[in-house]
Amino acid sequence: MSDPHHPWVLHVDLDQFIAAVEILRRPELAGLPVIVGGRGDPTERAVVSTASYEARAFGVGSGMPLRVAARKAPDAVILPVDAPAYTEASEQVMATLRAQPGAVVQVLGWDEAFVGVTTDDPEAYAAAIQRAVLDRTALHCSVGIGDSLVRAKNATDFGKPRGTFRLTADNWLEVMGHRPTIELWGVGSKISKRLAAHGIVTVDDLARADEAVLAAEFGPKMGPWYRQLGRGDGSAVVDDTPWVARGHGRETTFQQNIVEPADIEQAARELAAQVLDDVVAEGRPVVGVGLKVRYAPFLTKTFVHKIPTTFDRDTVVAEILRLVGRIEPGRPLRLLGVRAEMQMPDDAREGHTPTRSGW
């Protein structure tokens, strides 16, 4: 790094984003345990989207059943998810990032983005981002600074809340080496267990692992990719190509399991109508449909089918109903999902849309 004027990857992550947006419009909630999830009713089947730091102190976290969260933090304020409000706040945050000098912005979700920038003082640049976002939206964020996407992403947690942290090839193993592989972005519970079966427990282990062993276990692409993840290596290119959705899906979890074929068909028709509305808004032909079912009691999750078809409302609905016919009769159904896949525009087919393997 002899040239101090260097391209950096910054990972900007809003602090307790959803809870923060809710507190902004209800200032009396500041300092209280706040939980946002489902329709705000802890007696329903739903999970926590975000908990405020005060609620987290009670052991409440994202993905936890709302019922459990309410028991852990009995005095918490529980609010329904208001997606349009978060979309609106998110757009303001992203516009602020794009307005920073020299910034290339790749949005990852409602509350996070990569920012690529060439600067000789990334910490100062990160502080300017934090100030600008706070001035415009009254929201706080943390910034991870890295020399690759993976390192920037992993750095952010060490900067929370409201801070920054720098993770580069120089300190990656020192900071991350002794940690379990599940802390890596892209390694979840299943992969970390399969890695452990090969004696690969820490990030250090993964960084030194035999690529042939990994390829045999995870395939020719994922195997080597996991090792790269262990090293923190990979792309440092922030891609601001506008996102093109591959498809749209709708799913619903029934508050009470359903069994009757007529109920199932009715639910499928409603989901299909919503999916088709989304697809029509995108204006691209449908090239496939899928159905996801989850039977009670839990975790039997199956993508039943996907068929090439062409966009035509009646045809798509007919295909979906044909798939519904495959659902095992008499088994209680707790979740139903319908998905439509769309034809990609020609210029987005090869190399112009961000992909996970772009890391």
Added chain:
DNA sequence: TCTGGGGTCCTAGGACCC
């Protein structure tokens, strides 16, 4: 404690073709 809803990408294996 008993698990939402929106997505993306990868892999295995069968069908089919030459």
Added chain:
DNA sequence: TCTGGGGTCCTAGGACCC
């Protein structure tokens, strides 16, 4: 009369992320 090898497409399923 027992059966190669390579390539591509499609489906099903698994895993991950926010």
